[in-house]
Amino acid sequence: MGQSPGTVKISPSLDRRLTSLAPDVPVRAILVLRSNGEPKHKDRRLTREERQAHIQALRSSAQASFPRIDAILERLGGSRLSDQPSALGTITVVTNPAGIFALANIDEVQAILEDQPIERIQ
């Protein structure tokens, strides 16, 4: 398996799948990026305005990590699939298994999810 310091950010099943893939197979993945947003209030629920502000902080924080992510994607092959982070500060990329492992090894990435179809539970 492709164990590395960063693989704690990848589930064991995805780790195994990436390790068994050919090096040039494209993999779509969602990067959960570390945020520097303000901690939420513990004693009450956020107001709508506070939630919007927190989401904006998550987006801004995520966007600050784009240069490092882009550098890895450029070096190993791949690209971001959107210009803006999601409301939760995630970004979807397509790259190869080596790219995924490299992304998992940088501090800016908190976790990596394989971008996969949504399955309905009845």
Added chain:
Amino acid sequence: MAKVEFESLIQLIREVDVLPVVAIGNEQFGNSRTPGSSRYSLSVGAVGEPWQKPIQVAHFSSGVSFTFPGNPTEYLTKPDVVAPGVEVYSCVPRQKDQTGTLQPAYAYMDGTSMATPHVTGVAALLMAAKPGAPVDTIIEVLKATADHPNGAQLRPDNRWGYGIINGVNAFKAL
């Protein structure tokens, strides 16, 4: 256990003060689905098979106890609560009538996905009643006021969690 990457995502959802109410899955006892198995989710099992008197957890409803890799002292039991999830009358994709026109359609369905909206609805009512109540508090009152057939002493367990939700008692406790 919840996949590590989903755990981060559900945690982020909680950070923006959204309550993730999630079906635990229909793979019977000893199993769970991600993200229902996340420590940050309020996960829901199903009760209400009509041939079971008194009411029991449905045979298909998942439930599990587990520890986390690298942290064997953190012990988690899922689901958190249960709700009606058998023969629930609900909407299904529209169907064409004889003239080919799409018509609204309804059907009776089973599953923890049918139980989950009951909990979501009660949580939404509680949030509307107490707009300032933190999500953590909403979760805690839903658990604390749930009805477990064996009483409160031994809960949560990995079939009933804390028990069947009780909206009225949850509201009173909030």
